[in-house]
Amino acid sequence: MLDAHKGEIPFVIFLIPFLTGIACRLNLFPAASVTWLYIVLGLSSAAFISLNIFYKRFSIYKNRWLGGTLIHLVLFIGGWICVTSYNELNSKNHFSKSQADFLVVRITSEPKLSNGILRFTSEVEQNIKGHQSKQVTGNLLIAIKDSAAADLYYGDKLLISASYRTITAPQNPAEFNYKGYLGNQNIHFQEFIYKGQYFLFARNSGNPFIAYALRQRQHLIEELKANMHSPEAIAVASTLILGYKADLSNDVLQAYSKTGTIHVLSVSGAHVAILYILLELIFGFMTRFKYGRTIKTILITLIIWYYAMLSGFSPAVCRAAFMISMVVIGKTYNRALNTLNILAVSAFFLLFYDPLFISDVGFQLSYLSVAGLIIFQPVVYKWFNFKNKWADKLWTLCSVSIAAQLITFPLSAFYFHQFPVYFLVSNLFIIIPSAVIMYAGIAYFLLEWIPIAGKLLGFILEQTILLMDKGLSMVEQSPFASVNKIWLTRFEYLLFYAIIIALFYFIYNKKVWLLRFALLSTLVLAISITFKRWHNSSSNELIVLNLRKHTGIIFRSGNRATVLTDLSDTDKTYRYSVQPYLDSCQVAEAKVRNPNSDIRENYLLKKGNLISFSGKTMLLYGKLLSEGALHEKLKIDYLVMSGNPAVQSASIGQNYDYKMLVIDRNNSKALTSRLENITESTGANYMMTDSNKSIKLLSN
Numbered sequence: 168m169l170d171a172h173k174g175e176i177p178f179v180i181f182l183i184p185f186l187t188g189i190a191c192r193l194n195l196f197p198a199a200s201v202t203w204l205y206i207v208l209g210l211s212s213a214a215f216i217s218l219n220i221f222y223k224r225f226s227i228y229k230n231r232w233l234g235g236t237l238i239h240l241v242l243f244i245g246g247w248i249c250v251t252s253y254n255e256l257n258s259k260n261h262f263s264k265s266q267a268d269f270l271v272v273r274i275t276s277e278p279k280l281s282n283g284i285l286r287f288t289s290e291v292e293q294n295i296k297g298h299q300s301k302q303v304t305g306n307l308l309i310a311i312k313d314s315a316a317a318d319l320y321y322g323d324k325l326l327i328s329a330s331y332r333t334i335t336a337p338q339n340p341a342e343f344n345y346k347g348y349l350g351n352q353n354i355h356f357q358e359f360i361y362k363g364q365y366f367l368f369a370r371n372s373g374n375p376f377i378a379y380a381l382r383q384r385q386h387l388i389e390e391l392k393a394n395m396h397s398p399e400a401i402a403v404a405s406t407l408i409l410g411y412k413a414d415l416s417n418d419v420l421q422a423y424s425k426t427g428t429i430h431v432l433s434v435s436g437a438h439v440a441i442l443y444i445l446l447e448l449i450f451g452f453m454t455r456f457k458y459g460r461t462i463k464t465i466l467i468t469l470i471i472w473y474y475a476m477l478s479g480f481s482p483a484v485c486r487a488a489f490m491i492s493m494v495v496i497g498k499t500y501n502r503a504l505n506t507l508n509i510l511a512v513s514a515f516f517l518l519f520y521d522p523l524f525i526s527d528v529g530f531q532l533s534y535l536s537v538a539g540l541i542i543f544q545p546v547v548y549k550w551f552n553f554k555n556k557w558a559d560k561l562w563t564l565c566s567v568s569i570a571a572q573l574i575t576f577p578l579s580a581f582y583f584h585q586f587p588v589y590f591l592v593s594n595l596f597i598i599i600p601s602a603v604i605m606y607a608g609i610a611y612f613l614l615e616w617i618p619i620a621g622k623l624l625g626f627i628l629e630q631t632i633l634l635m636d637k638g639l640s641m642v643e644q645s646p647f648a649s650v651n652k653i654w655l656t657r658f659e660y661l662l663f664y665a666i667i668i669a670l671f672y673f674i675y676n677k678k679v680w681l682l683r684f685a686l687l688s689t690l691v692l693a694i695s696i697t698f699k700r701w702h703n704s705s706s707n708e709l710i711v712l713n714l715r716k717h718t719g720i721i722f723r724s725g726n727r728a729t730v731l732t733d734l735s736d737t738d739k740t741y742r743y744s745v746q747p748y749l750d751s752c753q754v755a756e757a758k759v760r761n762p763n764s765d766i767r768e769n770y771l772l773k774k775g776n777l778i779s780f781s782g783k784t785m786l787l788y789g790k791l792l793s794e795g796a797l798h799e800k801l802k803i804d805y806l807v808m809s810g811n812p813a814v815q816s817a818s819i820g821q822n823y824d825y826k827m828l829v830i831d832r833n834n835s836k837a838l839t840s841r842l843e844n845i846t847e848s849t850g851a852n853y854m855m856t857d858s859n860k861s862i863k864l865l866s867n
Contacts, residue, residue: 188246
């Protein structure tokens with residue numbers, strides 16, 4: 168599909184080695200030294216320049232592969248070095264590399280208030296130690312619990328104590344990697360601040376364009392609230408039109424995610440395209456005048472980029488704004504532009520600006536979906552040929568949805584672990600409402616100052632959103648609306664892409680080896696998934712979770728599990744730290760039981776505080792356990808200290824003969840320290856969830 172048009176897509180060819188260099192630096196050699204790479208980059212660049220100067224004298228033009236090899240090497244090393252230089256931890260002036268009592272920070276994001284806590288990112292500008300200050304750099308995530316902090320805004324400068332800490336890595340199996348997520352945004356440290364622990368000494372010191380855009384967006388959101396009454400509708404309108412997601416509820420996000428329409432809630436190509444169509448209609452008359460086409464191009468480009476700034480300069484909207492700008496300019500000057508090449512150009516410059524964008528899920532899905540539409544949609548469209556005009560238009564829309572869903576399925580399944588079965592119905596359903604919302608929203612912002620127009624457009628906007636939400640909710644609640652608990656390894660999702668690309672390429676040029684490759688990849692994928700399911704169904708695991716203030720112990724026997732915890736299965740902590748592990752093991756039956764309850768299952772027996780599981784015994788040493796002396800020592804495999812019990816040091820050794828002492832994180836620091844001293848003096852083995860994350864005591 169691409170090999171016949173290589174001359175039209177040079178940036179696609181150049182982007183591949185650049186992407187490979189970035190990916191290798193991030194995934195394969197994250198801590199490797201790059202000194203030698205600078206040397207290789209210099210030599211390769213010099214060789215490439217020399218090649219272009221002396222290609223006639225030495226007849227180098229006869230070896231065309233040489234120039235291509237050198238430029239690919241330069242781009243590969245360039246991508247590698249871009250990641251290294253962009254990572255703030257490699258800077259000598261990073262604030263974490265010098266001691267400080269206080270920090271001077273400047274707020275660099277729009278602060279968001281949730282549950283009484285204000286969160287924002289900041290840039291550290293100075294380290295203050297004693298009476299000396301030092302200019303430093305680096306990002307810091309800050310959370311402030313203080314009602315007075317609600318007045319803080321982008322660009323404000325604060326003086327805070329230097330009590331920051333590194334962001335915690337995942338504490339439990341299959342838990343979301345929040346540290347990695349922030350690390351991909353170049354944020355590696357965080358600090359929690361209470362009232363009186365910060366001082367505001369400057370305002371509005373940030374980028375004036377960004378400050379204006381953020382305040383303008385807040386003003387537009389307040390305008391929406393003036394004539395709309397449903398908080399849900401206001402939140403969706405703010406997200407869909409302006410890219411402001413702070414007010415979205417989890418229920419709304421879940422409904423859009425399970426129906427395969429989550430892309431609507433991300434300002435991206437479709438939204439920018441709708442705006443472009445409107446601008447073309449508004450400024451279409453200008454083409455009749457001299458220089459009208461040029462003026463129209465400038466106005467449309469400026470408005471589109473203003474909208475991109477207003478919606479937060481997300482990778483998806485930047486990609487769309489760049490592509491449409493190129494298309495507008497090309498049409499103005501009658502230049503034929505290859506859409507795939509424009510897509511590659513936008514990706515190249517965005518990654519050159521911030522190579523960590525490659526780790527952003529939105530960036531990956533945005534570019535994959537557009538590439539899928541460009542390459543695969545024409546192939547899907549040819550599957551059926553409808554003579555009826557309206558049937559053909561409907562199939563065109565269906566082919567767009569199918570192509571986008573096919574190319575993004577492996578990645579979305581890898582990240583979100585589900586597949587929306589009725590994605591075709593959902594995407595067809597939202598086409599008209601989403602367009603109405605965008606046009607009504609733009610009209611509302613232009614005419615809101617007219618009372619009648621503002622109320623009418625606000626009513627249309629609100630009712631359209633509620634109708635769309637109701638329709639998606641019906642789809643979400645339909646039988647078999649989504650396939651859940653899809654946990655792919657990185658190898659498996661790459662195999663999925665190999666199969667998809669090979670099959671589409673086979674349909675395009677009918678080369679038999681592509682079909683054989685697709686079938687072989689399918690066989691390998693089936694073996695991998697089958698082995699993983701067999702292993703999960705035949706293994707037993709005993710895990711003591713790290714839930715901070717709560718108790719959490721998982722007893723898993725194949726596809727069944729019992730979770731011993733004081734949390735309910737609807738609790739946020741349970742869904743964040745416990746449920747992902749159960750889903751990753753395809754557990755079909757999970758029972759949540761209180762630590763004080765007795766349990767009798769064919770794989771688990773609990774009587775009082777004594778537990779028997781898979782040939783191992785465990786004693787939960789909690790507050791309800793008596794401290795009296797036992798008639799004889801109790802022999803157990805694991806003694807688990809949980810819930811901060813009032814334990815006497817001597818009674819442990821007198822009453823229990825254990826192989827491992829497990830100290831849960833929900834114990835006090837004083838008790839933890841005392842238990843450590845006991846085990847170190849006796850030479851007994853012990854483990855702590857605080858220092859070792861969760862503890863896997865048994866796995867077979």
